[in-house]
Amino acid sequence: MDRVNDFAFKIATANGTGSASANGLIMQAIFRMGVPVTGKNVFPSNIQGLPTWYEIRVSRDGYTARTPHFDLMVALNAATYQKDVAEVRPGGYLLYDSTWPLDDTLHRPDVAYLGIPLAEMCNAAFKGVRERILMKNIAYAGALAALLRIDTDVLRGMLKEKFGRKPALMDSNQKAVDLGYEFATKTFDCPLPVHLQAMNETRDSILIDGNTAAALGCVYAGATVAAWYPITPSTSLMDAFSGFCQKFRVDEQGKRRFAILQAEDELAAIGMVVGAGWAGARAFTSTAGPGISLMSEFIGLAYYGEVPAVIFDVQRTGPSTGMPTRTQQGDLMMCAYASHGDTRHICLYPSDPREAFDFAVRAFDLAERFQTPVFVLSDLDIGMNDWVIPKLTWDDTYRPDRGKVLGAEELEHAKSFYRYLDVDGDGIPYRTLPGTHPKGAYFTRGSGHNRFAGYTEDAEEYTEVVDRIDRKIQRASRAVPPPIIKAKAGNTVGLVTVGGCHGACLEAIDLLTKDGIVVDYMRVRGFPFGDEVAGFLEAHDINFVVEQNRDAQLRSLLMLETGVPIEKLASVRHYGGFPMSAHHVITGVKAKLEKAA
Amino acid sequence: MTFLPKPRVHHPALPKNEIGLTRRDYEGTITTLCAGCGHDSITAAIIQAFWELSIPPHRVAKLSGIGCSSKTPAYFLKEAHGFNGVHGRMPTLVTGANAANGAITYIGVSGDGDSLSIGIGHLSHAIRRNVNLLYVLENNGVYGLTKGQFSASADRGSLSKKGEANTMEAIDGCLLALTLGATFVARSFSGDKGQLVPIIKAGLAHNGFAFVDVISPCVTFNDHEGSTKSYAYTREHNVEIVQADFVPPAAEITTEYEPGGVRNVMLHDGGWVRLRKLAGDYDPTDRDRAYAYIRDRHREGEIVTGLLYISPESRDVHDQNNTVDRALTTLPYEQLCPGGAELEKLQARFR
Numbered sequence: 001m002d003r004v005n006d007f008a009f010k011i012a013t014a015n016g017t018g019s020a021s022a023n024g025l026i027m028q029a030i031f032r033m034g035v036p037v038t039g040k041n042v043f044p045s046n047i048q049g050l051p052t053w054y055e056i057r058v059s060r061d062g063y064t065a066r067t068p069h070f071d072l073m074v075a076l077n078a079a080t081y082q083k084d085v086a087e088v089r090p091g092g093y094l095l096y097d098s099t100w101p102l103d104d105t106l107h108r109p110d111v112a113y114l115g116i117p118l119a120e121m122c123n124a125a126f127k128g129v130r131e132r133i134l135m136k137n138i139a140y141a142g143a144l145a146a147l148l149r150i151d152t153d154v155l156r157g158m159l160k161e162k163f164g165r166k167p168a169l170m171d172s173n174q175k176a177v178d179l180g181y182e183f184a185t186k187t188f189d190c191p192l193p194v195h196l197q198a199m200n201e202t203r204d205s206i207l208i209d210g211n212t213a214a215a216l217g218c219v220y221a222g223a224t225v226a227a228w229y230p231i232t233p234s235t236s237l238m239d240a241f242s243g244f245c246q247k248f249r250v251d252e253q254g255k256r257r258f259a260i261l262q263a264e265d266e267l268a269a270i271g272m273v274v275g276a277g278w279a280g281a282r283a284f285t286s287t288a289g290p291g292i293s294l295m296s297e298f299i300g301l302a303y304y305g306e307v308p309a310v311i312f313d314v315q316r317t318g319p320s321t322g323m324p325t326r327t328q329q330g331d332l333m334m335c336a337y338a339s340h341g342d343t344r345h346i347c348l349y350p351s352d353p354r355e356a357f358d359f360a361v362r363a364f365d366l367a368e369r370f371q372t373p374v375f376v377l378s379d380l381d382i383g384m385n386d387w388v389i390p391k392l393t394w395d396d397t398y399r400p401d402r403g404k405v406l407g408a409e410e411l412e413h414a415k416s417f418y419r420y421l422d423v424d425g426d427g428i429p430y431r432t433l434p435g436t437h438p439k440g441a442y443f444t445r446g447s448g449h450n451r452f453a454g455y456t457e458d459a460e461e462y463t464e465v466v467d468r469i470d471r472k473i474q475r476a477s478r479a480v481p482p483p484i485i486k487a488k489a490g491n492t493v494g495l496v497t498v499g500g501c502h503g504a505c506l507e508a509i510d511l512l513t514k515d516g517i518v519v520d521y522m523r524v525r526g527f528p529f530g531d532e533v534a535g536f537l538e539a540h541d542i543n544f545v546v547e548q549n550r551d552a553q554l555r556s557l558l559m560l561e562t563g564v565p566i567e568k569l570a571s572v573r574h575y576g577g578f579p580m581s582a583h584h585v586i587t588g589v590k591a592k593l594e595k596a597a
Numbered sequence: 598m599t600f601l602p603k604p605r606v607h608h609p610a611l612p613k614n615e616i617g618l619t620r621r622d623y624e625g626t627i628t629t630l631c632a633g634c635g636h637d638s639i640t641a642a643i644i645q646a647f648w649e650l651s652i653p654p655h656r657v658a659k660l661s662g663i664g665c666s667s668k669t670p671a672y673f674l675k676e677a678h679g680f681n682g683v684h685g686r687m688p689t690l691v692t693g694a695n696a697a698n699g700a701i702t703y704i705g706v707s708g709d710g711d712s713l714s715i716g717i718g719h720l721s722h723a724i725r726r727n728v729n730l731l732y733v734l735e736n737n738g739v740y741g742l743t744k745g746q747f748s749a750s751a752d753r754g755s756l757s758k759k760g761e762a763n764t765m766e767a768i769d770g771c772l773l774a775l776t777l778g779a780t781f782v783a784r785s786f787s788g789d790k791g792q793l794v795p796i797i798k799a800g801l802a803h804n805g806f807a808f809v810d811v812i813s814p815c816v817t818f819n820d821h822e823g824s825t826k827s828y829a830y831t832r833e834h835n836v837e838i839v840q841a842d843f844v845p846p847a848a849e850i851t852t853e854y855e856p857g858g859v860r861n862v863m864l865h866d867g868g869w870v871r872l873r874k875l876a877g878d879y880d881p882t883d884r885d886r887a888y889a890y891i892r893d894r895h896r897e898g899e900i901v902t903g904l905l906y907i908s909p910e911s912r913d914v915h916d917q918n919n920t921v922d923r924a925l926t927t928l929p930y931e932q933l934c935p936g937g938a939e940l941e942k943l944q945a946r947f948r
Contacts, residue, residue: 206948207948224933225693248939255919259696259915261693263722264722271682271693274682275680278680279693279694279697280698434698435658435678435701441675443670444681
């Protein structure tokens with residue numbers, strides 16, 4: 001039976017061979033055919049030679065989660081044949097380079113083998129070692145076009161856009177596409193039963209990764225100072241910010257309306273952000289878990305000294321160095337309470353690049369409104385993979401919320417100014433910026449201070465300030481993005497998740513419903529949790545908490561912060577470094593329900 | 598106890614500077630350091646320098662790390678914003694603040710533990726970036742607040758209060774700064790205000806990172822016989838090799854070289870540093886020879902002081918970044934946000 005626009009395939013190559021551009025080409029071509037598509041780049045922490053995979057899922061129903069089952073494997077890396085063959089779904093296909101014979105032990109009776117002599121064809125058609133290697137990739141893209149019925153006009157158009165100004169490159173790429181396409185058409189029964197058909201589902205969408213979207217959010221939020229230390233998987237966020245600033249923030253004289261500081265380490269990166277925030281700029285850093293560990297000292301200072309800062313944590317697999325090129329949600333606990341002493345931080349949890357853009361803007365508003373560090377926790381899957389999302393939109397009436405900052409005029413007429421005095425009773429004091437007015441001066445310090453910003457070792461004076469800060473942060477629970485809740489009265493089972501597990505959960509809910517298991521859904525989007533979060537958990541007999549870490553960190557946070565008993569919170573986890581799939585959610589939920597029954 | 602205010606009643610006869618402020622207007626709260634602490638003398642020199650330069654106190658930001666020295670920003674310029682950050686990482690705060698607002702004057706105060714141990718990486722990189730600030734290292738060779746451990750600037754063989762000899766080589770902040778490409782390197786002594794005040798003024802006017810190492814004896818833990826950072830030892834062994842004078846802009850200087858070994862170096866804002874050579878053929882614009890000279894003299898048991906090196910062509914971090922002339926904090930939002938139409942256009946890239 002044909003499965004049109006509902007299948008997944010995987011391409012296994014070695015990194016550094018140029019396969020990434022071929023894979024991107026295939027992904028983009030499907031997107032341009034109007035078909036919902038998701039790509040997951042599974043790459044090693046290495047520059048050249050180690051195995052790398054690219055997974056493409058086509059879903060006419062718009063499911064975006066990773067699937068662990070593949071209808072077609074493009075197995076071009078002999079080093080991983082064994083593993084790759086095993087991942088093909090029964091009845092599926094394996095495409096391999098038949099220039100060399102395939103080891104008999106790799107044969108599976110339930111898989112069809114498609115041999116294409118890619119190396120041989122390319123060696124004959126192209127000169128030069130590098131070109132032969134590169135064109136092998138484009139040739140398999142051509143073969144896939146025939147096998148999966150990728151629109152060749154779309155492919156040709158994309159090559160033209162890419163190489164329009166370099167006719168020689170254009171010619172060799174088109175030649176490679178044709179080589180693969182013609183061989184496949186001649187040799188196999190094309191298309192395969194799993195194939196594509198043009199749709200009209202992506203017209204108002206874009207194909208973008210979360211780091212690029214977050215960087216764009218920083219530009220639109222008016223961030224002017226960025227400080228960072230290179231770390232996977234957050235580096236592309238700062239690269240993108242730099243690129244957008246070059247485009248949008250250079251004045252007529254060629255002068256820059258931004259400053260990007262590549263720091264000596266993460267301790268310095270956050271120090272620069274805190275310094276810039278203190279001086280009145282919208283400032284941010286982007287990093288990953290190891291960076292947050294290093295930044296914790298300054299984060300505590302910014303919390304206690306009440307300095308705005310925005311920190312993007314593009315989470316990767318920990319602990320320690322962990323697996324830098326694999327995804328995880330392992331920093332939920334750390335970011336919520338980063339630094340020594342009593343601290344608690346505002347956290348935002350985007351689930352896709354669209355929210356990465358929106359929450360980036362929101363993070364700056366919250367940081368300045370509440371005068372405190374704000375974390376945006378995405379992950380490698382959101383940050384580095386290309387997602388199909390609705391086009392980003394911008395409200396031109398938006399103006400940044402700079403919070404309570406007294407200017408020169410206000411200070412001139414003020415009777416007095418005390419930095420940490422709760423004048424309005426909302427827990428948020430007024431602040432001033434250096435250089436404004438003699439009456440605005442105060443001393444920022446991480447040591448004990450009273451409401452007048454004076455040094456103190458007095459128990460009451462100390463307690464008054466830290467209690468007010470606690471009230472202030474708690475108040476932020478009403479200002480962070482509220483949870484997404486889909487609930488029907490009478491349902492007793494809840495499914496709760498965070499961030500990038502969203503797609504897997506939505507798909508799992510549909511599949512569970514088909515199996516007669518009806519669940520309500522809540523995705524938390526901000527911390528501290530608003531009242532709705534506790535309300536949802538209490539309203540259900542059992543809540544399955546889906547997340548990507550070993551220790552059930554979201555569940556711990558929910559327990560600590562809402563007081564909901566642990567019996568109401570069942571944990572579903574998947575933390576080996578790959579994004580969550582509906583399969584994992586369903587398996588986890590069913591196992592627990594059956595055990596209970 | 599750094600919150601004790603000083604009485605604000607001024608004697609009417611106190612002299613006023615160009616902007617009508619007295620020296621008292623540049624003071625802070627009452628010091629809580631030990632009586633006789635070198636740091637308090639440095640504070641007095643800082644107050645004098647700012648007053649003489651007629652810099653409005655509120656147009657200054659004063660930052661520090663952790664330690665005795667780092668408490669001192671509370672004791673000067675009460676109308677300036679202060680930031681007592683975390684141990685060793687003040688340079689990062691200044692780097693960020695200066696990136697955001699390069700239009701105000703920055704002074705960073707640090708100690709030898711802060712600068713040469715926990716914070717040596719940040720100090721090094723702030724020097725490399727040439728962040729525009731006056732960096733005062735109040736150097737006493739000892740950890741005072743934790744009661745007397747050797748710091749990284751303690752000389753080999755120097756005795757602790759308990760009589761133990763330091764076995765490791767000292768890190769010399771000035772030599773470090775020279776190797777890292779510092780554009781302004783000076784050493785002075787807290788007990789020599791006449792030398793220190795002009796150095797501070799020149800450092801404030803310098804466009805870039807002005808590193809000033811000030812030997813500042815710790816009267817409680819490191820002022821004994823056998824210490825090489827005591828008042829007595831420093832008085833006896835310091836040799837001034839270049840005397841610096843700061844000459845404000847619009848002064849009558851017209852030539853780089855004057856008779857009598859006087860060399861004038863023009864600063865970014867049109868001011869001058871007038872360098873009077875006191876030692877032979879020493880050239881304070883020759884980095885390599887400055888380095889060799891300081892080392893040679895140190896081997897002879899001498900601590901050379903003065904404005905040891907100045908680069909006439911200093912480009913600070915904003916010059917290198919090509920930042921707009923005004924502070925980034927003053928840019929209107931309209932100049933920062935590309936707007937909805939641009940976003941729509943941009944997204945063709947993501948199709």
